[in-house]
Each structure stands twice: as C-alpha cells, then as structure tokens.
Amino acid sequence: MKKLLLVRHAKATHETGFVDFERPLKPSGLQNAAIMAGRLKEHNLLPQILVASPALRTISTANVFSQHLAIPKSEEIMGIYEASQDQLVDIISQLSDEYDFVGLVGHNPAIAQVLHYLTDEVHDVPPGAVALIEFELDTWAAVSGSAGKLIFYDSPKG
DSSP: OEEEEEEEOOOBOOOTTOOGGGOOBOHHHHHHHHHHHHHHHHTTOOOSEEEEOSSHHHHHHHHHHHHHHTOOOOEEOGGGTTOOHHHHHHHHHTSOTTOSEEEEEEOTTHHHHHHHHHHSOOOOOOTTOEEEEEESOSOGGGOOTTOEEEEEEEOTTO
16 A cells, blocks of 8 residues: 655745745745644654655755654655646656655645546645545556545645
C-alpha cells in the first residue's frame, strides 16, 4: 500500500520586488504551516520523506513540516515547480518504492488537479492545505487516474 500526502505551499507574499520563484512565506503562512504540521502529527500522519519544489515558498513550507514532524529535510525536485497535472503524476510514478508514505509539497493548480485526477474528488486547495491519498498498490509506477482514495483532508481555513 502506498500513501501520498499532497501539500500546497503555505501563504506567500505577493509584494512587488520578488520574482515568483523567490517569493517568501508570509508570517501567517509560516504560522499556518506549523498548524497544519501539528494537525498531521495529532493524527500520526508522518511521511517517511518529503519531496518539494525548490521555490522558496515550497521549501519553507517543507522545512516547517520536517521540523514539526521530526522527519528528514525534503528532497528538491525542480519538475514540481510549474508542473502540469500530467508532469506531477509522472513525478509521483517515479518515486522510489522503498518509501510507502511520501509527502509532496507543491503548487496550484497542479496540486488540486492531481487530487481530483487520483481520487475523483473535487476540493478547494487553499495555501497550506493537505490531502492524504491511499493507494492499494505496491509500486508508485502503478499510480493512475482514480486509483486513490482520499482518507484525510484539512486546510488552515478549517
């Protein structure tokens, strides 16, 4: 069985002076990332590894999760930044089978699209939202449309 935790990066600044790749988290984004990591910890939802876009806002979100969940620092995958749904599914299918529970920290619209593609469920995915998908599969390469079941969803909004 494989489990995938989709995480949309927390709230980032939209102030001028930052190129998109280097937009930092707002103080409220850092706080919300800590809150969401705490909620995962309360439910004992601890990924073995995190993979993240190397953009500043996603790495910052992943770092908060790593610290609060006491898991290794995230691995950066450039392809997650500006990924389409298909590109993100391709990245997921190439995850190492040594891991049964992986957290992926990325960006919308791809996070929301992949959530829908893998589970057939439609959810608003605001900054900081998390969605845990379970697959009755033995390999990441077997992950495909409608193959997963959403078993946990939460966001800083509620």
